[in-house]
Amino acid sequence: MRMTGLPEPKIRIQNVSxxxxxxxxxxxxxxxxxxxxxxxxxxxxxxxxxxxxxxxxRLNDMVDGxxxxxxxxxxxxxxxxxxxxxxxxxxxxxxxxxLPLPLPGTIRENVLxxxxxxxxxxxxxxxxxxxISLTQAALWDExxxxxxxxxxxxxxxxxxRLCIARSLALEPEVLLLDEPTSGLDPISTAKVEESLQxxxxxxxxxxxxxxxxxxxxxxxxxxxxxxxELVEHGPGKTVFTTPKDSRTEDYVTGxxx
Amino acid sequence: MNRYRVQQAGFxxxxxxxxAVVVPILLILLIxxxxxxxxxxxxxxxxxxxxGMRAGGLFPAIVGTLVLTMGTALxxxxxxxxxxxxxxxxxxxxxxxxxxxxxxINLAGIPSIVYGLFGLGMFVLFLRFGTSIVAGSMxxxxxxxxxxxxxxxxxxxxxxxxxxxxxxxxxxxxWQGIRNIVLPQALPGILTGIVLGLLRAAGETAPILFTVAxxxxxxxxxxxxxSTMALPYHLYVISTQVPGMPESLQYGTALIxxxxxxxxxxxxxxxxxxxxxxxxx
Amino acid sequence: MGDDATWGAALPSQPQxxxxxxxxxxxxxxxxxxxxxxxxxxxxxxxxxxxxGFLLREGLPFFVSVPVGNxxxxxxYPTFGFFGTLPLILGSILVTVVAVALSLxxxxxxxVFVREVAPPWTREVLxxxxEVLAGIPSVVLGFFxxxxxxxxxxxxxxxxxxxxxxxxxxxxxxxxxxxMISVAEDALDAVPKSYRDxxxxxxxxxxxxxxxxxxxxxxxxxxxxxxLGLGRAIxxxxxxxxxxxxxxxxxxxxxxxxxxxxxxxxxxxxxxxxVAGGSVHYHALFGVGIILFVLTFLxxxxxxxxxxxxxxxxxxx
Numbered sequence: 001m002r003m004t005g006l007p008e009p010k011i012r013i014q015n016v017s018x019x020x021x022x023x024x025x026x027x028x029x030x031x032x033x034x035x036x037x038x039x040x041x042x043x044x045x046x047x048x049x050x051x052x053x054x055x056x057x058r059l060n061d062m063v064d065g066x067x068x069x070x071x072x073x074x075x076x077x078x079x080x081x082x083x084x085x086x087x088x089x090x091x092x093x094x095x096x097x098x099l100p101l102p103l104p105g106t107i108r109e110n111v112l113x114x115x116x117x118x119x120x121x122x123x124x125x126x127x128x129x130x131x132i133s134l135t136q137a138a139l140w141d142e143x144x145x146x147x148x149x150x151x152x153x154x155x156x157x158x159x160x161r162l163c164i165a166r167s168l169a170l171e172p173e174v175l176l177l178d179e180p181t182s183g184l185d186p187i188s189t190a191k192v193e194e195s196l197q198x199x200x201x202x203x204x205x206x207x208x209x210x211x212x213x214x215x216x217x218x219x220x221x222x223x224x225x226x227x228x229e230l231v232e233h234g235p236g237k238t239v240f241t242t243p244k245d246s247r248t249e250d251y252v253t254g255x256x257x
Numbered sequence: 258m259n260r261y262r263v264q265q266a267g268f269x270x271x272x273x274x275x276x277a278v279v280v281p282i283l284l285i286l287l288i289x290x291x292x293x294x295x296x297x298x299x300x301x302x303x304x305x306x307x308x309g310m311r312a313g314g315l316f317p318a319i320v321g322t323l324v325l326t327m328g329t330a331l332x333x334x335x336x337x338x339x340x341x342x343x344x345x346x347x348x349x350x351x352x353x354x355x356x357x358x359x360x361x362i363n364l365a366g367i368p369s370i371v372y373g374l375f376g377l378g379m380f381v382l383f384l385r386f387g388t389s390i391v392a393g394s395m396x397x398x399x400x401x402x403x404x405x406x407x408x409x410x411x412x413x414x415x416x417x418x419x420x421x422x423x424x425x426x427x428x429x430x431x432w433q434g435i436r437n438i439v440l441p442q443a444l445p446g447i448l449t450g451i452v453l454g455l456l457r458a459a460g461e462t463a464p465i466l467f468t469v470a471x472x473x474x475x476x477x478x479x480x481x482x483x484s485t486m487a488l489p490y491h492l493y494v495i496s497t498q499v500p501g502m503p504e505s506l507q508y509g510t511a512l513i514x515x516x517x518x519x520x521x522x523x524x525x526x527x528x529x530x531x532x533x534x535x536x537x538x
Numbered sequence: 539m540g541d542d543a544t545w546g547a548a549l550p551s552q553p554q555x556x557x558x559x560x561x562x563x564x565x566x567x568x569x570x571x572x573x574x575x576x577x578x579x580x581x582x583x584x585x586x587x588x589x590x591g592f593l594l595r596e597g598l599p600f601f602v603s604v605p606v607g608n609x610x611x612x613x614x615y616p617t618f619g620f621f622g623t624l625p626l627i628l629g630s631i632l633v634t635v636v637a638v639a640l641s642l643x644x645x646x647x648x649x650v651f652v653r654e655v656a657p658p659w660t661r662e663v664l665x666x667x668x669e670v671l672a673g674i675p676s677v678v679l680g681f682f683x684x685x686x687x688x689x690x691x692x693x694x695x696x697x698x699x700x701x702x703x704x705x706x707x708x709x710x711x712x713x714x715x716x717x718m719i720s721v722a723e724d725a726l727d728a729v730p731k732s733y734r735d736x737x738x739x740x741x742x743x744x745x746x747x748x749x750x751x752x753x754x755x756x757x758x759x760x761x762x763x764x765x766l767g768l769g770r771a772i773x774x775x776x777x778x779x780x781x782x783x784x785x786x787x788x789x790x791x792x793x794x795x796x797x798x799x800x801x802x803x804x805x806x807x808x809x810x811x812x813v814a815g816g817s818v819h820y821h822a823l824f825g826v827g828i829i830l831f832v833l834t835f836l837x838x839x840x841x842x843x844x845x846x847x848x849x850x851x852x853x854x855x
Contacts, residue, residue: 059426064349087564091428101419103438114427117437166427264745268655274647275656278715279664282671285682339578347572348579359842360583366838367589367831368773370803374810374827378592382815399585406582430564432571460675463775463803467810489677489776496681497780507685511678522673526666 008076010035010174010204011056016070018051020063025051028070029230031223038196038205040219040236042212044251048228049208053176056206057093058086075173091118094167098179098210100159102151107143110151110162114170129169137165138195157188164195174204182210193218212252216240224248289511296509305475315510317477321485322459322517324478325469328394329401329458334451336398337405341447344406345413346421346435365403369463372400376468388484393469400464401454408450412443445532449525456521460514462489488514593828600825603818614786614800616809616819625786626826629799632789633703633778634771637710642764644711645718646753652719653726654748672716680780683709688781695796701783703799709777714767721766725759726752758844765841772803773834779804802826 009032018026026048033039041049054060055072058079072079079089091114103110111130120126130147134140139161143154151162160180167175177196181189196205196218209215215222219236224245232245243249250256304314340357348354376396386392416439424434462470470490478485492510495502601609604621611622648668652661687709688700695704729752737747753760783798786805806823813820 087428087430090426095426101423103420103423104442117429117433260743264743267745271647271651271655274644275651278644278648279667282667336578336581339575340582343575343579357579357582360586362838362842363586366769366834368803368834370775370806371827371831374824375589375592378596430568432568462677463807466807489675492681493677511681514675515678518673518675
C-alpha cells in the first residue's frame with residue numbers, strides 16, 4: 001500500500017510469500033520502504049524479519065529448498081528478474097549482521113574487500129573510500145593509526161562499526177541491518193544508533209532492532225511482523241504510541257514478546 | 258580378589274601393551290640408523306651406481322624418487338584440490354554428489370598392487386607410454402588422490418560459513434569468496450594433506466613395480482618417457498634379489514628412504530601445528 | 539516508476555551500462571571455474587570406473603578361458619597350467635585374520651591406555667611415535683621383517699624358516715596398529731563423559747568402568763576399526779611378500795601358520811615381472827587382481843556403511 005504524499009519508495013515489497021523447507025515463513029507481505037529514512041522491522045523472534053531482510057539482497061539464494069512468490073522492487077527494478085546481476089545488487093544493498101563478523105585480515109583489508117572484488121584498484125580512490133566509510137561509521141578516530149592492524153583485535157562494538165564501514169565503502173543505496181547491536185554494550189549500541197541517524201540522510205536504512213525500545217528510539221517508519229505476517233506499518237510515532245492493531249499494541253506494551 | 262588389585266594389574270597390563278607397541282617402533286628406527294649409518298657418505302648419496310649396484314652411489318634412485326613424487330604432485334594436486342573445492346563449495350547434496358564420495362572411498366581402499374596392475378594395463382600398455390615416469394607418476398597420482406581430496410575438503414569445510422556469507426553480502430561471487438578468503442584460510446590443512454599424500458607416494462613400491470621402476474640404470478632420467486630407479490623399488494631388489502649385497506648398503510638405502518619420508522612427515526606435522534596456532538577463528 | 543538514472547555510477551570504475559544487468563565476462567569466469575572443478579570432482583568417479591574396467595578387460599579372459607574346476611583347485615603352478623586360486627585366497631585370509639586378531643587387542647589396549655588410564659603427557663609422547671609407524675614405507679618394514687623379525691621367529695620357534703604366515707601376520711598387525719589405535723581412540727572419545735561419571739558414582743573402579751561401560755558403548759566404532767584394518771591388511775603387498783615365504787600351499791592345517799604361505803598380493807607382485815603379455819598367466823594375475831578389488835571393495839563398503847549408519851542415527855550405537 002502506497003503511503004500517500006511521500007516521495008517514491010525506495011523498496012517495494014509486493015505480495016511476497018516465502019517458504020523454507022516446506023514451512024511457510026512469510027505470508028503475502030506488502031510493504032513500501034521510503035528512501036532516506038530509518039525503517040524498523042520489528043516483532044517477536046522467529047517471525048520472519050531476518051528472512052525478509054535477506055530477500056532484499058538475495059542472500060537467501062545461498063540456501064536450497066526454498067520457494068518465493070511475489071515481487072521485490074529496489075529503485076524500481078525487479079531484483080528477482082532473470083537478468084539481475086546479483087553481485088551488483090548486493091553492492092547497492094549492503095547488509096550488516098547480528099554478530100560482528102570481521103573477515104580475516106587487517107582493518108584496511110576488511111573495509112576495502114567489497115571494492116577489491118568489484119575490481120576497483122585505484123589507490124587514491126581506495127584510501128579516500130577507506131577514510132570516508134570509517135568516518136561515517138564513527139570509527140575513523142579510533143582506528144586511523146592502526147589501519148594495518150588485525151581486525152580481530154578490535155572490540156565487539158568497534159568490529160560491528162567496521163562491518164558497517166565495510167558495507168558503506170561500496171556506496172550502497174540501501175543498508176540492511178539485522179539486529180546489529182544485539183551483542184554490544186550500551187555505549188557501543190548508542191554509537192551505532194547515533195551513526196544511523198547521520199547515515200539516514202544519504203541512505204535508505206532498514207533495521208531489525210533487537211528490542212522494542214531500540215525500535216522506538218530509531219524508527220522513522222515501523223513495520224510489525226508477527227509469524228510471517230505484516231500486521232501493521234506506518235510512521236514510527238503512530239505505530240508505537242497509537243497502534244491500530246491489538247496485536248501490535250500487545251507486543252509494544254510488552255504483554256507478549 | 259580385591260577390585261583395586263585387579264585394576265592395578267590391569268593398568269599395568271595395558272601399559273605393557275602400549276609399551277610393546279611403541280618400543281619395537283623405536284627399535285626399528287634405531288636398528289636401521291645404526292646399521293645404515295656406516296654406509297652413508299657423500300659418495301653414497303651423490304654418485305652413480307657401479308658394479309651392478311654393489312658399489313657407488315644411489316643418486317639416480319634418489320633423483321628418481323624425487324621426480325616421481327613431483328610428477329605425482331603435478332597431477333594429484335590440481336585434481337584433488339579442484340575436486341575438493343567442488344565438493345565443498347559448489348556441489349549440492351544429492352545422490353550424484355554422493356557418487357563422488359563413494360568413488361573416493363573406493364579409490365582409498367584399492368590395494369596398491371592393484372594400482373600397479375591398472376597402471377600397467379592402462380598407461381604402460383594401452384596408452385603405450387611404456388615403463389616411464391609418466392606411467393608411474395599417473396598411477397601414483399590416482400592412488401594419492403583420495404588422501405588429498407579428503408583432507409582438502411575437510412579443510413575447506415572447516416572454514417566458518419560466515420566468511421562466505423559476508424563475502425557474498427559485499428558483492429563477491431562464489432569464486433571470489435573462495436579465492437580471497439576460504440582457500441587461504443584452508444591452505445594449511447590442504448598443504449598438510451598434500452604432504453602426507455606425497456610422502457605415501459614416495460614410499461610406495463607396488464604401484465611402480467611394473468610401471469616405471471628399473472633396477473640398474475647408471476644414468477639420470479632425461480625425459481618423462483624414461484624409466485628410472487626409485488628408492489623403494491631399489492631397496493626391495495637389493496634385499497631380495499641380489500646375492501652378495503653388503504648388508505650396510507641395504508640398511509643405508511633403507512635409512513635414506515626412511516629419512517626422506519619421515520622428514521616429510523615432520524614437515525606436515527609442523528605445518529599443521531604452526532598454522533593452527535595462528536588461526537583467526 | 540523508479541528512474542534508471544538514480545542508479546548512476548556509484549563506483550567510478552563501473553561503466554554506466556552495468557546497473558543490475560548481467561556482466562557477461564565476469565560471469566564467464568565464474569561459470570568456467572565452476573565447470574572446471576565439477577569436471578575434476580567427477581574425474582574421481584571416472585578413475586574408479588576406468589580401473590575396474592581395465593581390470594575386467596585384462597582379467598576376464600582368465601575366468602573365461604580357465605575351467606572352473608581348475609580355478610578352485612588347490613594348486614597354483616601357472617607354468618604348468620594349474621591356476622587354483624584357493625591357496626592364494628586362503629593365504630591372504632589367514633595372514634589377514636591373524637593380523638587383525640593380533641592388532642585388535644593390542645590397538646584397543648593401547649587406545650584405552652592412552653585415553654583412559656595414562657596421564658596426558660604420555661599421550662604427547664606416544665602419539666608421535668605411533669604416527670611415525672604410520673609413515674614408514676611398507677618396503678622398509680618388509681626389509682626389517684626379513685632381516686630381523688624372520689630370523690627371530692625362526693630361533694624362537696625352532697622352525698626351519700622364519701618366513702611364515704605368522705611372521706607376515708605379526709608385521710601386518712603392526713602396520714595396522716596406527717589406524718586401529720586412531721579409530722579406537724575416536725570411538726572411546728565419542729562415549730559421553732556422563733557414562734563414566736555414572737559408573738564411578740555407583741562405586742565401580744575405573745577398570746570396571748572401562749570394560750563394562752565405556753568399551754561396550756564404543757562397540758560400533760571398534761567394529762569399524764576392525765573392518766578398516768581388515769581392508770588394509772588384505773591389500774598389503776610388499777611387507778607380506780618379503781616375509782611370508784611365498785610358497786603357494788594350502789594353509790589348512792594348524793601348523794600352516796608357521797609355514798610359508800602366499801598371499802594374492804604377493805603373487806601378483808612376484809609373478810607379473812615374468813609373464814608374457816597376453817598369456818593365460820598374464821590374464822590370471824589380472825584375475826587375481828579382480829578378486830582382490832572385489833574383496834577390498836566389499837570390506838570397505840561395509841565399513842563405510844557402518845559409519846554412515848552411525849551418523850544418521852546420531853550418537854552412539
